[in-house]
Structures are given as structure tokens and as C-alpha cells.
Amino acid sequence: MGGHESYVTFCQLEDEAAFTCSADCTIRRWDVKTGQCLQVYRGHTSIVNRILVANDQLFSSSYDRTARAWTVDKEQVSKEFRGHRNCVLTLAYSAPKDLPSDSCLEAAMGGGLLVTGSTDDTAKVWQVASGCCHQTLRGHTGAVLCLVLDVSSHTAFTGSTDATVRAWDILSGEQLRVFREHQGSVICLELTDRLLYTGSADRTVKCWLADTGERVRTFPAHRHSVSALKYHAGTCK
Template structure:
């Protein structure tokens, strides 16, 4: 079998800092340049106090959201970090070295190494005391979080598995004949073979195969109450599926390029909570909290974002103004934030589609966007990141992905961009370094542990106004931006039905979510 991708023999990426002409539209408050390679992913802790980044330099770093200071360096991977997820007491990272690692967020020490995959690990998801992973080896796996042992190996895809989503057993219908099969919940995977599969976690069996796409499935998201999966593909369509029956419900057409990302809200309009990192367990919702007249936002290689009515597939509006493929989306309080291959983040009025602000300063593609609250102010913040491996070709209207799969590995997508340099690492031991206590920001305290917190009766609803925008990029920097002056979301009209919000799911080439239709 070919060797694994390694950091050895590759040059370090230069750290590019903003010049005097790069800040228009949104001014950078702080630039953090500790990573020595591009940042591939970022994840926010459930209490909003810490941020985890995974990088091309083979390391992950923990940051304080209060002051942007690096709190700990997580070393041990032998190749670049593809994805990361931050939980209350542990951080999880996966890598092109075929392993997953679990870290103590207080000491920075590696607690567990998960071995078994035979190729690049693309994504991980921690849910219901289990760890799920997807890989270029065409499998997904379920692991015991504490023991590091494989519980199930999900085989059936004919090409690499990209995306993951989990539906807990208590969110599934309670038909007696299905109780045993559904006891462990359902895992949904999307693959470059053009299919999505639904797996019974308790048995490891394939429950349904969702066929219909004619291209790779790049992103997916679940709507928990309706048991509906939305998938985006290189065939330029979004499809809605009943994951229990496998029926294709509707097709969303009109994009002229690959659908790279989808967006859905993460909290109800009536509940304030610390936002959890991507790829975590789906939030459960009470009966009757189904999304009503919900919107689905999709970002594409055609340089646009489209807003759709989820129940009918009707396009509501189009958000233009991007100079490259749209790679990341986040809806929050009436504002739609986007990240693009043109290295800019943008803020749109979600109702009118008007462009409100452009954030300039990064030199490479924006990867992912998160909304959270700083540890001290508890005001909402937006976290974004920039991808290092996929390169979008705007001239051809296609999303071209340069896979770092080792030589000889099957690459289902075009490899057209120049190689990105990586750096040697002095140590490959599983170790961690912490900053002295005096140098660290106040990011180690307790918090809400991701619980849904009911706001006081007269507390104002969280607004975009006064937020801080956090961006991480392939230029190796983490940037903090001021976003004062953005429009506020209008309050819901009396009698408006409750609207539930689900988890955001992302993959190397996309992310996914849905938002409710605002009353008019």
C-alpha cells in the first residue's frame, strides 16, 4: 500500500499579514499568526470559551475567544490535520496520517489514538458518546470514545466518504418493529460515488441508499423532526430525502455549478445558547417544533448563494457579488455570512439579499464560519475559517478539489491546482504544550456545557449588531473583525409558530444548514 502523506520535505507556508489596502469594509481588530501552515478547520467549544484550529502544519491549537491568545499546542499527527471538533473536556482531531486523536483541553496531552482507517480521515463527529469518522478508504467507522476501539465499520460506498450526520434514537419514530434496529440511532454518510447511505448504528447495517445524484455528494444536513436529509452535489442540485423510507422528496435546481455548502439555523428564535462546534450531535427538538416555511441556503461554484423554500424547492432569492466559488455559509439573526474562494467574507441582509459588508484581509479561501459568544462579553461572535486543500476555479465555473491522497489513491475530483507546501515538524510524539498561566486568556473556566438556556423573559434577543467576526485562513492567520452596524433581524410577529434549528454539518468541500422563512 502506498505510504501516507507526510509533512517531511515540504516547505513552510509564509505567514501573510494584511497591507494598508486590504482592510476596507471590515477592519481587523487582531491578527493571530501562530500556525505555520494554512488552517483547514476550526471548531468552537460548547461553552463558547475556546476555539480549536487544525492546520496544514500537522498541529492543532486551542485559542481563547476572549482575547484571541493561543492556549495550547496539540502535537502528534504525522501529516496535516483535516478536521477537528471541540467538546467540553476533550478535543478531537483527524488527519491525513489515517488516525484520529483525542486530547485533554486542560493539559494539551493526547489521551487516545484511534487507528484503523487505511487512508486520509476526512471528517469526524462526536455524538451520543460515540465517535464517527469518514475516510478516503471508502468506509465510515463508529468508535468507542473512551477505549479507542472500532465498534462498527460501515462498508458499501464505492468511493471516498466525505460527509457525516447523526440522528439519535430518541428523534426516531417509535414503531415496535423498528425499536431494536434504531436503538443506536442512524448515521448518514455522503460519498463521491454519488450516493448517500443511511446506516443503523446498533447493527452496522445499511438501512437505505439514497440514489439520484449524478455527481459527488459534497454536503448534507438533517432536519431532525421531519427525518429529512438535504444533500448537495457536483451535479449542481440539492435533493431532499426521507431517510427512513429512502424516498427522494424533491430536487432543487438552478445552480450552474457544484453545490458546495448548505446552511441551516442552529438555535430556536426563543432560545439563547452557546453554539456548539460543527459536526457535533444533532440538537433534539420537542414535538411540534418542526421548521415551518423554512429556508435552505446553498452556496455554489457558480459564485452565488441561493435561498430556497425547503418544502417546495422554490427559489426565493439569489445572493451574488462573490468573485469566486462560495465555500461557507452561516445564517444568524437576519444576516447571512458567506465565505468565498476570493478570500473574502461577506455579510448579506437575509431578507432583501443586499450586500452589507465585505471583510478583506485574508490571502486564501475561507473555509468555515461559526457563530458564538466571547468568553467574557457573551455577545454573539462569528467564527470562520479558510480551507487549504480545495481550490475553486471561477473561470470554468467548477469546484476543483486538489486531493492530498497519497500517490496511487483514487481521486474522484479534478486535481488541477499547484501543490501547497507543508513544513517539517521537529517532534512527532503525542504531546502538548501549554502556555504559562499568566500568558493565557480566561478560557479554561466552566460554562453552559452546550445546554440550551432559556433567556430571561425580558432579555433582548441576540443580534448581529456588535458581534466580532473570527476568520481563519490558508494564510495561516486567525483574524478578529469588528462588525458594528449590520442590520438587526426584525422580531417575530405574535402567533408565529415555533421554529426549531438543527446542527450545522460540514465536510472538506462544503457545509450544510437551513433557516426559517421570516414573516412578511
């Protein structure tokens, strides 16, 4: 099997494999040591934006307005998540072990929860086992560009072109708080040690207390939009 026929939009390393997605509408699995393409996942009808390998599952989001779950070894779609009115940009996953042990919810959430963000200004929470939409998170007035989950508190943080970050309870759908000091789109998020770091088109990174929404520091050094950030060993890059 050959390579992608258009540009690669995202890559994830998982054990000794690399998963890539592309504007050619496919996802590919590669042997990192040999460079050989092992599998091709076909089904999306437009650009695949993001992929996420978790809990022995492969999840993907696309401009075709869907997210999908795949059986990794069989190259087959196991679930389609349809409901967004525009392209799906970003993904996060909460495994069953991280969800509350509630007999009323156990059957519905036995496959975990998938959270998706879209240019339709919403995020959605999906039951992976059934493919049903569990909650729609409404409040942003611009596209949802990025999201991150705090699995211990069942909280999703979403960043948007409306220059805000919002915190949500993914079980109830309740909006918990709004982070409002950026002057441009919020492009990337990182959550660590109860601190939320946000990178923006306003050329700054801000650090917030995740539990209260209080801003504790601004990093203003960049000359252009901050498109990615990573916290490592006490430093944010």
C-alpha cells in the same frame, strides 16, 4: 502522545475536548486547556475526511470507502459501515430520540441512524446498532459533497457536484424534491428556521424554502467558490 503526522482535515470541539482528523489516517482527542493529546484512534487506512461526535459516540468518514463508529473512551472501533464504492466525504447523525416510536423499527434503529455521502454519487443511511445499510439514496449524477439533516422530519438534504441539492426521506429512502438553480457544484449547506442555505462553486449562496424547494433569494457577492457558510443571529456568512 505527539501530534498529527500530516495535515488536519477537520476539527470538532466537544465540551473541553477537541477532536481532529487527518491525512495521517488517525483521529485525535485533545485537552483544549493544556493542548495535550489524550487519545489516538487508529484503524482507517486512508485520509480521514470528517468526524462527528454525537450521542456519546465518535463517527468518522474516510477515503478508504468506510465510515466508522468509535467508543470514545477506549479508542476502539465499535462498528464499520462498508458499502460505498468510493471515498466517504460527509456525515450526519439522527439520534434514537429523534426517530419514530415504531416497535418494528425500534430494535434496528436503537442506536440511531448515520447518513453518509460519497464520491460514488450516493448517500447511504446506516443502522448504527447493527452496522447494516438501511437505505441507499440514489439520484445524484455527481459526488455528494455535503449533507444536513432535519431530524424533526427525518429529511436529509444532500449537495453534489451535479449542481443540485436533493431532499430525501431517510426512513423510506424516497427522494422528496430537487433544488436545481445552481450552475456549479454545491459545496456546503446550512438549515435553519425551515430555510436551506446552499453555497456553490458558481460563487453564489442561495436561500430556499426547505419544505417546497422554492428559491427565495440569491446572494451573488463572492468572487470565488463558496466553501463554507454559517447562519447566525439573522445573518448568513
